[in-house]
Amino acid sequence: MNVTLTILGMAVITFLVKALIFMLGDRVMFSANVRKALDFVPVTVLTAIIVPMILSPHGQELELSWRNPQLVAASIAAMVCAATRHQLATIIVGLLVFFSWQYMLG
16 A cells, blocks of 8 residues: 555656646746756766666676676677767667677577
């Protein structure tokens, strides 16, 4: 029952926040600094989601070794991204490295 109430409460709060933004629309103007800070929100949220999955794929403890395919693939993908700045190449290389590394480990 507690979990259900928590989920319902989070749903109501999320709905209210999003509905408030749509209802107010252009009537609320953010300062240039706030708008600049809000540009970083998607990157920050994605980083907060992805990094724990890379460093601790099984959710127990950090797996900082070559036997962690997520870590190896993410490291190589980051290098490809830094060298090429090509998103599709980064995604393809990351996926190829991840699945081939996982296959090699058995």
